[in-house]
Amino acid sequence: MDEEVRVTPSPDAEPSRNPSPPDTAPDGGYGWVVTTSVAIINGHSWGISAAYSVFLAHYLSESTFPGATALMYATVGSLSIGVTLLISPLVTIMARELGTRPTMLIGAILQSASLVCASLSYKIWHLFLSQGLLFGIGMGLLFLPSYGIIFQWFTKRCALANGIAIAGAGLGGLTYSLAVGAMIRNMSLDWAY
Template sequence: MDRLRYLVSLKPPKRLPMADMPGYAAEPSAYSTVSLGALLLHYLATDYFPGATPLDYALIGGLEFGAALLISPLTTILTRELGRNAVMGAGIIMFSGGFIAASFASKTWHLYLSQGLLIGLGIGAIFVPSIQVLPQWFLKRRSLAGGIASAGSGFGGLAFSLGTNAMIEQIGLAWALRITGIIGFVGNVIGALLVKDRNHIIKPPQLGFATHLLRRYDCLLLLSWGFTNLLGYMVILYSLSSYAVQVVGLTQAQAGVLTAVLNLGTGIGRPLIGFASDRFGRLEVATTLTLLNGILLFAIWVPADTYGVLIFYALLSGAMLGVYWMSVGPLCAEVAGLKEVPSLLSLQWLTAVLPTTFAEVIALYLRRPEMGRWTYLYPQVFAALAYLVASLFLFELLRLKRNGRLMSQMPELAHVR
């Protein structure tokens, strides 16, 4: 009887209050203001920081992701002790402050601290507490809800990838950074005020480092998928526009459009993927998309030598390459159970630190300029193989699920779609 009462308490309400919905959409869209790609292209094209190398910019981009994820255990614990609003409020200040500080940067190390470390810490303090919330409100349409919410990162990225270039041309880099910080502050504050969690009902343990989950085979498979998946993701995210300029011979403006189309694909594709995940299975769809990312990279990006083909690839891959970010929450709930979502997500973020920090650095060292047209062949093969290997971990997880061997502590939730 106690077990029945417990399960009833975890059941999401039949309706999510509509007043809260903008918060779930506003949060991911605010993250997209990290328009690092457009900024890095400008730094490289204008030699804005004399003495800075492509390796510096790759490390700054990686540090932004890595710092956000590295503090996830601390953020999870602080959310448990201080509450979500306090942690997110601190994150918003760091996030916006990082952009404003970057606008005054005159040396490369200034950029490491502001655009790399400070913005990264801000993202982590905003992202980690908020991504835990959405799975609490949905059961049958959990992936669709996540897809709609995360589509904000696509449409926001579309606006900022175009807007950042326009602002740099019209008002200069410094004010472009300041305006980006201000808009990010407003968007994040709105989202933080509107989002509500159900922690008082679910009472998740919110452990910073849940060692008991590391002893579970299914959780290890999910962590391995995240690690290898993100190796491919980071290479595509940061190398596609550089490939367009250096190999295909496109202009900086055309490369900016390419990034915008990539974000457009994200905005359109993620709700559709969420719908498909709820219809055909979250694990099944994530497995298929991870595999397709590797196949399409070989089939389209490697031979791509025209603007049109790159636009097509950007639109298609934009919808799929971020499968990790939109699937990881629902998959954690499916594999480990709803109560363990914050704890397993904390492990996921720690696992993601190395690939997000160093994947583009690896790709940089794999480039072979002396090969001309095939300068990016080795980074492309590296990214494709990363996705293909990642799909193998999900295929094994799928096998466990179909054999009824997932070790979820909430098995009654695993089969619900």
């Protein structure tokens, strides 16, 4: 009883004037701007995280927060990296629902706010919340969505573009570690954040 109806295009039908976009990435051009942007994001995110070792050395030598143990100080840095990676499922959902740009903007705001809050900390639990938890959330919202952007712009030179973007983390780590050390010595801990 059920009849199958097949529709075939007429030979006289005109082809679509809006062809679908190509499935291949542009492999260059603006993709290099995107690669540089991701390298800068990596430099600021992972660079600040790597500079925590300089903060840690200062905290331990100066006993900055009364009653805090070496393990507590070390846990702050570990917490930020752990939270960055643990919120991946949430970041994926946010990027899908809100979009990549808004998700990354929220991350940049949280990351900046965490450093301001860390500079105002006077108890160790303030540092756990600011430089540990809030920085980790901000870093996750900023770094994780940026990871997939390069694949949209490259196919042939994807490995090179990824290498350049990831090298930003190492360059940021070097730069921030040297800068934080100099700022703590010459200005104060509060200005080093």
